[in-house]
Amino acid sequence: MFTVSKTVIAVALLATFLAGFAGGYLFNFTSKPTGAQAQTIRITVSTTTSLYQTHLLDDLLADFKNTTGLSAEFSVLAKGSGEALRLLSDGSACLGFTHAPSLELKYILNGSIVRLSIFAYNEFVIVGPRDDPAGVSNATSAVDAFKKIYDAGEKGLAKFVSRGDNSGTHVRELQLWKLAGLDPSKKTWYLVSGQGMAQTLLMADNTGAYTLTDVGTLQSLVSQGKISNLVVLLRDPKLLINVYSFYVSSSQSCRSKDVSNLALLLAEYLNTRGQQLIASKYKDLFSPALQNLTTIESAWLELSKLA
Structure with missing residues (x-):
């Protein structure tokens, strides 16, 4: 059974991640990076096949780069969520997008990944x-x-x-x-x-x-x-809700300043402008999580209990 202690652990892991990079710079979301900030960042992303095959992730990453002016190259690996999470946990990928709460919880609790955003859902x-x-x-x-x-x-x-x-x-x-x-x-x-x-x-x-x-x-x-x-x-609104989350790897290979800054900025984008893109361009395929976040977070917790 999912207990308060597990919830506290998950929140603590996120706090640790954020605190660990508090000394690093963060790009202003509305400004364009210059100088050292304009250097190209190359990062591997693992994702569930549904986000890849519908082209939602490609559009989100392209709009993210265009909006921030960040010079980034994303190498996207489209896998099932189980494999995407494994790649994320061992540092083969630094960022991940998945939709398997019960699997995600296991990696959260062992400290290998940190959830930065629930950004979309469908069924x-x-x-x-x-x-x-x-x-x-x-x-x-x-x-x-x-x-x-x-x-x-x-x-x-x-x-x-x-x-x-x-x-x-x-x-x-x-x-x-x-x-x-x-x-x-x-x-x-x-x-x-x-x-x-x-x-x-x-x-x-x-x-x-x-x-x-x-x-x-x-x-x-x-x-x-x-x-x-x-x-x-x-359709079954209780058992068949489908929640998409954004994760960053806690692996040592992913704990550079560039990766942490990019992860936090991307999380900010997904929770703001990214929500608008999902609502406007993909409204028949996905729903932005922010419009119903409390319910979606509760659904994620309930689904994470399933064996």
Whole structure:
């Protein structure tokens, strides 16, 4: 169970990070860097595939550089959240964008990463074929929907495609199976793509299977005309909310003045101008967290409790 002591630890880690770099300069958000500040900063970023495939992260980083005038080169590694967090924790990447609260909490508590911002959210949805042989559209919750898919799969009526890549989406899927008290891992109707969200959706679309997806990637593919058979069958505002957070690595290799200043400035951007970009350009795919921050933070805490 998530306790107050864990919350205190997480807050203390953030305070330690900020205090550790208090002596470093910070760029004024509205000014352009000059002289030594104008030197190019090269930094590796790990990110969940949904932010990469929808192009939201590219747009945020480009607008961030344009707004601040900061000379920075971002090398972006698009992975599942599990791998993105691992890269962040060992210093292979210094900045990270993920959406797997239960995994994120583990790294926060061991001190290897620090959360600087919850900046966006959307939802996971359960999608499947229009004829819905499992009756998912009649389910009372995401857990009930998974029970229906399992039953239909056992009867030879349905298939399910899992990402199987320890991504935020895959982790949420496994949590739902666990809440349902079911293990489909060795069933013939349970397919594993081992790929990103877009590829998994295309596989489900081609095989007439069900899957769990973030709504952003789904809408992006629908708008491109790449999805023809899948439809949204169930939403669950409690269990399927999808929270995106921004992290900085605590690794020694990432604790330079340049990295710390850039991380803090980027966090400031994400909480201000970045919120406007999300709301204006990506309103059908993501929602800015600031407009509903207390609720979103509470949701993150609840989701972090799930095993």
